[in-house]
Amino acid sequence: MRQSSLFSTTRREAPRDETSRNAQLLIRAGFVHKELAGVYSFLPLGWRVLRNIMQIIREEMDAIGGQEVHLSALQSRSLWEQTDRWSDEEVDIWFKTSLNAGGEAGLAPTHEEPITAIMREHISSYRDLPQLPYQIQLKFRNELRARSGLMRGREFYMKDMYTFARTQQEHEELYERVKRAYFTIFQRIGIGDRTYLTFASGGIFSQYSHEFQTVAEVGEDTIYLDREKGIAVNKEVFTDAVLADLGLERERLEEVRAVEVGNIFSLGTRFSEALQCTFRDQDGTLKYPVMGCYGIGPNRLMGLVAELFSDDRGLVWPSSIAPFAVHLISLSTEASVQETAATIYRDLQSHGIEVLWDDRTEASVGEKLADADLIGIPVQIRVGPKSLAERRAEIVQRKGGTPQYVPIGELIPAVEALV
């Protein structure tokens, strides 16, 4: 894409009402727009990042047998009353509204009810199980207080998978399968080395749920981490009994702040029973599927990555989710420079390398370089009169390191080695 046609702009200063680093950087770089407290719109660059995150999640969910669906955000009152989760006493973060035709509807804060109601219509035999439907969909939660920029919003995407198993044992196998896929996802996004499986409160159907907590100062959660074993305990269940149960020693634990990037739960048959989702087993008896649910928040991941991978000049995206693989920058309006850059631009595109070309003629060199650093695309190719005189261009990695002066004809393999 040519930057001269990109409508979003960068700015020197962040709005005063944003204090979280992730939102400040993302707004300054033109990735997002704040609509309301805790509600952000995504502009071209930001949407590309979010889509990349979603795509990684999608690939890993598909790889373990997930089937992508898309459930409605608008939900009927009657369905949720069947599980006693419509009343504000039970679930206090509903966005509800009345229908002109009469009755009430709500914006889904989660989707256990609708997915179970749907599966009820499509599952009837043990032969139909197990199933792993999932979606990447907007969730709405009327939080009393939004904060931490993109990391705790009132409207946000969630990847939510639900598993339907024939037996508890089968459920546990699926649960482990999803757990492994989650680690792969966090690894691919670039936060794997600081993300830990964390034991948290599990609700009624299992002693624990599992959270995936990424160690970060900005985190809202406090966890107790055993780095050697690679597991942690959330402060909310941090008791001697729990430590004993998990075989952890208090002295070996480190108290750290962390961001919950994923959470997986065993649901038992709570929803399948309440909504009468059944299947006929091999022996002829009617049974309820054992369910699990598994969430990841793409918006929160984007905010977290922005927060973790940035410096005093701006964002530093991991290549797996960067809005573009390469930022091509013309450092002069001279015809020879622009023509060479145009050739490189087409060359990169024809090799399937996503490139943002700063072809602007009105911006100064300093402005272009400052913008490129703020936007944070991992690889910059700078084309200017000096290096062009030797038929070279400069490859600079945003995260730092020595610039390479590469002959124009050898740029493609040099870039491919980096992305």
Added chain:
RNA sequence: CGGGGUGUGGUGUAACGGUAGCACGCAUGCUUUGGGUGCAUGUAGUCCGAGUUCGAAUCUCGGCACCCCGACCA
């Protein structure tokens, strides 16, 4: 929801109760071309509503919005 704070052009900021000013941006022209170039001209503002006052950005009350701490976060 409890506590605290803040609302001034698009953005960041100044102004004792007395002419709303500065910087960035944007527009026009010139200038400059390897780290936000310089100059000139122009553009645009006191969150909303009451009240006090000769006079309100400034004081009072109400509303709305935003931020922070806490609580909450299947």
